[in-house]
Amino acid sequence: MVARTHRCISIDVPPAALIARSLVPADDLPAASHATALAINPVLDLATLSEAASPPQSLSIGLGQHVPTGLDLYLGWAGGCGAVATKPMTDDHWDTSSVFGAAASAVLGASALFRLAHGQPVRDARLNPIELSADLTAGTRDHPGPVEIGSVLTVGAGAVASGAAYWARELGITGEPWDFVDGDIVELHNTNRCLTMTAAHAGWADGSPSGKPVSKAEATAWVVDGCSHEEWYEQWLIEHQERHDLVLCLANERGVRPFVTQRGEPLLLHATTSPQWTAELHRHLPSRDDCPACRLPDTRTAKPMCASGPVSLGQPDSPDAALPFLSAAAGLLLVAALAELPRGVLQAEPRNHWQLDLTFAERLFRSHRWQPSGQCPHTQPRSIRRMIQREDPRRWDHLDTATDGTSGG
Ligand SMILES: [Zn+2]
Structure with missing residues (x-):
């Protein structure tokens, strides 16, 4: 980063x-x-x-245990909990078997370093993406094993999908290769915020535009040996009607959120970034939560590029910059949710929206509850969802059990 x-x-x-x-x-x-x-x-x-x-x-950042004193920032981790501090940490703040803690500290550290480089304040902070907890409430629960969630369709292969794939690769994935669908081609500026992409993917392997750029789907799928589809979702869908176990909606263009909502899936998970320096995890159970299209309406106006925002929030003349730790954090929250899916914790949560604030605000982590809308035009009625799910049953269909008081049927 x-x-x-x-x-x-x-x-x-x-x-x-x-x-x-x-x-x-x-x-x-x-x-x-x-x-x-x-x-x-x-x-x-x-x-x-x-x-x-x-x-x-220059600014300095020390990773792990054997680092000198007098550095600007220190990163440590224990189990699933990552930490950043401005003073050296004690020995229990590192753990070679940690997966999510090391990843969380990398995200915190990259954000803190960027802020210091631009004269912005930072503070000591802790984050556990597995527990969806931060600072004093963050424990050390981790998820060391691979991601075991069945077949996955990833709609969109931009910054957040790339971040998710990057962390999923470190954990390992069992089962069928994931499918990545995205019609876009890698451009050099994508390497600023997409964790799986190098200059070679943009055709700039030697620092000049001498090669052929590849698709974003390919530049993301390769890290998890996934299948890349260089097509827009609505085109790809025509020839690919079979279901996947889980669908991740990680695109925000071309009206894709209503399209994906209409699939009649039992669960949709996705993650986003905001220009206010937040990384966000969203859960959508059709019988209990609102839908992705209602929560994040496509306004059809120019939107800020994913994982970018003003260098200095609150300063009107601040230029925008690519902020790779936002997409990395969004991807990390999503992969933590995927890793924990078989334990059933996320599904049972009353809340359905989590926000990580990488400005190191007093509340690093916030959660919200969005209510389903009685007027949602996107969610299929329960009877239609049952028909879709009965026709081609998939692993997480049992989550779509509650009676549906929201969308007719
Ligand atoms: Zn809706």
């Missing part, structure tokens, strides 16, 4: 074996971090600290 937003970076990584998955092939951790940063930005001003002292006025 740092290589996606900052143009001059020094890295100091110990000689250690590579145990996480790297975006580019590498033999060990130093080689992987170096090669990954340059794959993201081939013209990055990249140094290792053994080559040169860090320039004056």
Whole structure:
């Protein structure tokens, strides 16, 4: 994430074996971090600290246990809980088996570093995406195993889908390959906010436009060995009527939210970012919640690009910037929800909307309850949903059980 937003970076990584998955092939951790940063930005001003002292006025961030004192920021993690702090953390704040905690601290750290670089305040913070909890209420519950949710259709393969795929890859996925549907082609600026994409995907492998760009679907699907479909959803749908176990609606253009709502699925999950620096998780159970199209209406006006926002919130002349930690955080919240789906916690929650505020506001994490609308024109009546689900039964259909008092039927 740092290589996606900052143009001059020094890295100091110990000689250690590579145990996480790297975006580019590498033999060990130093080689992987170096090669990954340059794959993201081939013209990055990249140094290792053994080559040169860090320039004056640079910011520094320490990851894990064996880091010097006097740095600007420290990242630590325990189980599913990630933390960022402005003082060194004690030894219990790192854990080599952690998955979600390490990911959460990376998101917090990238946001904090960006804010410091632009003169914005930060504070110590903790986040557990598995528990959907933060700061004092955040415990250490983690989800170490793979994501086991059956077949997945991902509508949209932009920044949030790319973030979700990136984290899902670290956990592993069981079952059939996920399908990614998106008609868009990768452009160089997408590498600023899409965690799976490198300059090569945009046709800029050597720092100049010398190659052929690939589709966003391909540039996202590859990390999880998924199937990419370079088509818009409404075109793709004509030849692909079979159902998936779970549908993730991660596109916000071309009126796709009403289309996906009309599928008659028992559950829709998705995640979004906002220009107010929030990453958000949404649950839609047709019998209990509102639908994606009612919650996030397509206003048909120009919308800010996903995972971007003003550099300094509240300052009217602040320019917009790509903020990769927003899409990374949205993807992380979504993958945590997917990982936890078999435990049934998210489905039982009365709340259906969670917001992570990466401005480090006093309340880092907020949750809301949206009521279903009696006038929703998108949700299929229960009788139609039953027919759709009986015709081609799927793993999560049992969630669509409550009597439907909202949409006729
Ligand atoms: Zn609706």
